[in-house]
Amino acid sequence: MRRTSTCIGILFFILTDYAWMQNTGYDIMERALKRSSIKTMQADLKLVLETRTGDTREREIAFFSKTDPSTDLTKMLMKFVYPKDVRGTGFLTIEHADRADDRFLYLPALRQIKKIANSGSGGNFMSSDFTYYDIGTPELEDWTYRLLGEETRNRRLSFMIEALPKSQQVLDETGYSKIIRWVDQTDLSMFHSEYYDKSGELKKKLDVEKFTLINGVPFATDMVMQDVIIEHTSRMTFEDLEIDIPISDDFFTPRYMQREQ
Amino acid sequence: MLRILTGGLILLGLTFSGVRGELDIAGRLKTFSAINPNDVYRWDKLYSQVQLNFSGRTGDRVGYRADFVARYDYLSDQGATAPRSTGLAIYPAEMYLDYYGKWLDVRIGQQYLFWGRADWVNPTDVFNPWDYTNMSSDIEDYRIPIPAVKASIYPVWGHLEVIYAPRLIPDKLPVPFSPSVADNRLAMGQSGVRFARDLSIVGWSVYGYHGWRKKAELEETILTSDDRIVQVFRFHSLDMVGADFIFTGEKWAFKGEGSFNFSDDRSGDNPTIINDNFFGTFGGDWIPNDKFSLNLQGSVRHYFNYDKASESQRLLQLNLQHFMPVYETTGYSVSNVIRYKVTNFINLQSVAVLNLADRDWFWLPFLSWEMADATHLTLGGLFFDGPTGSDFGNSAGADEVFLQLSTSF
Numbered sequence: 282m283r284r285t286s287t288c289i290g291i292l293f294f295i296l297t298d299y300a301w302m303q304n305t306g307y308d309i310m311e312r313a314l315k316r317s318s319i320k321t322m323q324a325d326l327k328l329v330l331e332t333r334t335g336d337t338r339e340r341e342i343a344f345f346s347k348t349d350p351s352t353d354l355t356k357m358l359m360k361f362v363y364p365k366d367v368r369g370t371g372f373l374t375i376e377h378a379d380r381a382d383d384r385f386l387y388l389p390a391l392r393q394i395k396k397i398a399n400s401g402s403g404g405n406f407m408s409s410d411f412t413y414y415d416i417g418t419p420e421l422e423d424w425t426y427r428l429l430g431e432e433t434r435n436r437r438l439s440f441m442i443e444a445l446p447k448s449q450q451v452l453d454e455t456g457y458s459k460i461i462r463w464v465d466q467t468d469l470s471m472f473h474s475e476y477y478d479k480s481g482e483l484k485k486k487l488d489v490e491k492f493t494l495i496n497g498v499p500f501a502t503d504m505v506m507q508d509v510i511i512e513h514t515s516r517m518t519f520e521d522l523e524i525d526i527p528i529s530d531d532f533f534t535p536r537y538m539q540r541e542q
Numbered sequence: 543m544l545r546i547l548t549g550g551l552i553l554l555g556l557t558f559s560g561v562r563g564e565l566d567i568a569g570r571l572k573t574f575s576a577i578n579p580n581d582v583y584r585w586d587k588l589y590s591q592v593q594l595n596f597s598g599r600t601g602d603r604v605g606y607r608a609d610f611v612a613r614y615d616y617l618s619d620q621g622a623t624a625p626r627s628t629g630l631a632i633y634p635a636e637m638y639l640d641y642y643g644k645w646l647d648v649r650i651g652q653q654y655l656f657w658g659r660a661d662w663v664n665p666t667d668v669f670n671p672w673d674y675t676n677m678s679s680d681i682e683d684y685r686i687p688i689p690a691v692k693a694s695i696y697p698v699w700g701h702l703e704v705i706y707a708p709r710l711i712p713d714k715l716p717v718p719f720s721p722s723v724a725d726n727r728l729a730m731g732q733s734g735v736r737f738a739r740d741l742s743i744v745g746w747s748v749y750g751y752h753g754w755r756k757k758a759e760l761e762e763t764i765l766t767s768d769d770r771i772v773q774v775f776r777f778h779s780l781d782m783v784g785a786d787f788i789f790t791g792e793k794w795a796f797k798g799e800g801s802f803n804f805s806d807d808r809s810g811d812n813p814t815i816i817n818d819n820f821f822g823t824f825g826g827d828w829i830p831n832d833k834f835s836l837n838l839q840g841s842v843r844h845y846f847n848y849d850k851a852s853e854s855q856r857l858l859q860l861n862l863q864h865f866m867p868v869y870e871t872t873g874y875s876v877s878n879v880i881r882y883k884v885t886n887f888i889n890l891q892s893v894a895v896l897n898l899a900d901r902d903w904f905w906l907p908f909l910s911w912e913m914a915d916a917t918h919l920t921l922g923g924l925f926f927d928g929p930t931g932s933d934f935g936n937s938a939g940a941d942e943v944f945l946q947l948s949t950s951f
Binding site: 391 | 568570599605640642647654656659680681682694696701740742743745788790791792793794795827828829831832883885886887912914915916918948949950951
């Protein structure tokens with residue numbers, strides 16, 4: 282009887298401690314992701330792609346986004362500025378809650394706006410190592426979180442949080458069976474992440490090398506994504522970043538995509 | 543020459559008038575070479591070309607663009623496939639002014655007007671003529687811009703486009719002569735209207751067009767008293783009504799496009815004029831990931847009031863049997879476009895069309911390597927085959943393997 286009570290007590294302690302760790306992981310992520318709500322954003326986005334042999338390519342994109350605070354749905358317009366052969370190419374994404382995103386592509390070479398299917402949020406963004414999911418705000422409720430512990434990394438005391446997809450759909454759409462995030466304990470910035478593919482192998486690592494304070498919240502403005510399997514690296518930097526400036530909804534329409542620069 | 547001078551003067555005026563606003567100057571330099579694989583010791587095409595683009599805005603309401611092309615052709619080939627002259631040719635490409643209003647945009651000038659949501663085979667794409675002497679992977683090479691006014695109206699419930707092009711510019715054909723347009727009066731103009739709407743996962747458009755077929759048709763051959771053969775060509779009218787649609791989802795899209803084309807031979811009695819016909823295409827895109835995409839389409843063309851046997855007989859009576867193609871009443875074809883990203887900087891594309899009746903086909907594969915920012919090396923080929931008299935069979939022997947180096951600045 283006494284041994285049984287002790288076992289029940291130990292089991293109860295383990296389960297509640299495990300439950301505490303899970304909630305803590307979720308709580309931390311919730312605080313990290315919901316610190317600020319950016320309504321509009323305008324920036325010059327620079328991408329530098331580097332292969333394992335040291336070959337580099339640069340991309341420069343004028344980036345605009347607008348999020349409806351009531352629905353949390355985002356419209357995003359990107360226009361290529363560099364390289365010159367794709368200058369003027371426009372890419373418009375309009376999120377929907379109940380169906381696939383609308384995507385429009387304006388190709389100056391074809392003088393046409395095309396409504397296109399998309400390869401999903403797991404598709405690579407502009408041929409870089411970032412996927413569309415990586416550059417968007419992670420969906421909090423799509424993942425189960427567990428606090429793995431604490432670690433000092435890059436001289437930052439951080440929480441290590443494991444995120445597992447809640448459903449097969451999330452796994453299929455993102456391509457990630459697991460993400461481990463390092464969250465700074467001081468300002469809750471996610472400065473390092475590791476992404477695991479569907480087979481459980483480490484696929485990519487993300488390091489945020491610079492944060493810019495916007496409305497008191499650190500915003501990642503210089504990020505490096507490394508694909509450890511193909512040994513390819515992409516650096517994404519945001520310059521001339523402006524937040525919450527007035528941008529008309531008309532701007533995020535196919536009509537505006539084909540106007541001269 | 544007049545158009546070049548006019549475009550240049552407008553540009554100079556904008557530059558020095560202080561109203562140019564934000565002028566952007568860009569350009570593209572390319573060298574294109576092609577050999578016929580049936581005769582590898584002879585260059586089929588060899589030219590260098592620079593295109594300069596001047597574009598910009600003056601304030602929020604006005605935009606402009608002027609493109610000039612300077613091309614030096616290293617060869618002179620008066621063969622049946624490619625009449626051209628050596629030396630330098632300078633000509634304007636697109637040249638237009640834009641006005642952006644609250645609900646109305648207007649574009650006036652020389653421009654491209656592409657209709658249709660399908661890929662490669664577009665039954666409603668009737669405005670801009672084709673340059674069959676200049677086929678490459680660049681649309682500016684094989685399509686010809688035309689002078690036109692385009693008004694785009696944006697009510698809340700859709701997009702209405704009204705176009706008027708005052709002149710007929712015909713297709714440029716790889717034959718030793720080109721029929722000239724009888725006159726360029728406004729009677730040879732083209733007009734069209736398009737209404738488009740994107741609703742949820744469906745986008746659709748309807749079209750109306752009144753204008754002209756871009757290929758002249760041989761009306762009669764005359765043997766003169768001094769034993770010369772004189773061929774009389776005429777451009778015939780074309781009225782088109784059409785529609786297209788697209789359904790998009792995650793990783794897939796279904797699209798279709800069709801047109802009813804009406805000629806000025808409504809009863810179908812004149813064998814020298816293409817009969818009224820329906821031309822439609824249906825297919826879809828599958829994009830499983832960002833490395834690979836596949837487009838498959840099936841097309842059908844049906845000729846009304848058409849009987850192949852009696853048509854052939856009438857052509858024989860007119861002694862035109864060697865000059866006019868004879869079609870199947872209903873013809874089917876399939877096409878596909880495959881895109882594959884071999885590496886981050888190397889892309890492979892393949893376009894193929896197969897006509898099912900005659901089993902004649904066309905294939906355009908090309909590999910493009912981004913050697914550096916904005917610099918591409920493209921290796922590809924144009925291949926045709928099929929029985930004599932078929933659409934692509936008539937081009938058999940005009941195969942090309944081409945190499946293109948281009949850089950944008």
